Amino acid sequence: MVAIGIDIGGTSIKGAAVTPDGKVLDVFSLPVDKNDNQDQTIDKLIVVLKNYLAEHHYDKSNVLGIGLGIPGSIDSPKGIVSYSNNLKWEDLHIVEKIEKELGIRAKITNDANAATLGEAKFGAGKEYKNLLMVTLGTGVGGGIVIDGKLYEGNEGKGAEIGHSVIVLDGRPCTCGRKGCLEAYASATGLIYDTKIAMEEHKDSLMWKVAEKLGKVDGRVAFEAMRQNDKYAKDVVNNYIKYLGEGLMNFFNVLRPDAVILSGGIANEGDYLVTLLDKYCRDRNFGYNCTPEVKILISKLGYDSGKIGAAALFF
Ligand SMILES: [Zn+2]
Structure with a gap:
């Protein structure tokens, strides 16, 4: 069958x-x-x-x-x-x-x-029962698995984690609200921040990386950070802060066994996981005396x- x-x-x-x-x-x-x-x-x-x-x-x-x-x-x-x-x-x-x-x-x-x-049944999450999946692409998508079953919410329209506010009166979001996680932690948000930092710092290595790639995309700040560019480091650390704070909100609500990251930014792989894990670990994954949440990268890709x-x- x-x-x-x-x-x-x-x-x-x-x-x-x-x-x-x-x-x-x-x-x-x-x-x-x-x-x-x-x-x-x-x-x-x-x-x-x-x-x-x-x-x-x-x-x-x-x-x-x-x-x-x-x-x-x-x-x-x-x-x-x-x-x-x-x-x-x-x-x-x-x-x-x-x-x-x-x-x-x-x-x-x-x-x-x-x-x-x-991912939950056959990929990165197959050993876990309670999962949060976060897609870091043009937007920020979400998926929730509780007790091995997909939780979709009323009319199948839940799990829109990208549209939770992390900055009051922050950046406008495509959904009409302001300050959503999506406006900061999507690839679009990261590119926006990368471009601002590049304009402010013409001596940043990010210019060279972007030239090599032929464009400013979600990889520029991460790559320049690996080459020790301090401005890129600020951009990435800020990105990790937004993403980490957003995720810890959901850790506190759902306390999943693991979170699976997918989408373009997840291609940063272990480098992203290490930074995010440290950020969340330093903050007890959202709350004192709670189990840690494994941070994983999706396995099945497209x-x-x-x-x-x-x-x-x-
Ligand atoms: Zn929104």
Whole structure:
């Protein structure tokens, strides 16, 4: 038996068959055409899926279901994409449509939740029961696993940890509030701070690093810090402070066994973990006499979304 896991992104849709022990088989993908409306995109996906299932001899006798991870506001119990800013989808009854066309059960969840479930079941979190996943990319995404189960909140719309305020009346956030964790701890926030420091310090090594990379991205400050640039060190230490304080808020609420970091900034790997672990350790992981929280880097990378979407059926 397998489940089909599908990861829908802004530019492409990627899928695969996944076995109950997390093996990825028979991958497929299709581009998302920005000029298509939501019905056209889904129609194309259904055609690709029909061919894919036929080619690999998958049908309802050997497929447990089709799981989809979708960016945006997802009403998972009802199987409806309420709104996806990324894809410009609104009130899309995607589960009903896929089940009708393919005769196989379907389920959806938010893309961050899908990645969380993948990491929890088969990746960095498989030894732990209570987990927080934090995606440090363009925004700050979150996922929560309690007692081995994904916690999605009412209508599947919880775990939006990026939109918790860490600076009162701080930077404006995409959600309309001010001072959200996302505005500081996302790659976007880090790049913003990196650029300010670079403008203030024309002698910083960050200029050379950025020139080499051809742009200012989330790696510049970390790389210049490793080369002992004091201005970069300030930028990174500030970043760790924002991220650390944000995480400790959630440690105090959830007291997870571990937190898994993913997304672009998580590519800093052990270097990031060491800095963040020290920051949180110096502050007792948020509160006195509480168990420490293991800080881990995601293991499944870009496969986590597909695997997690399939795992909605395991
Ligand atoms: Zn926000």
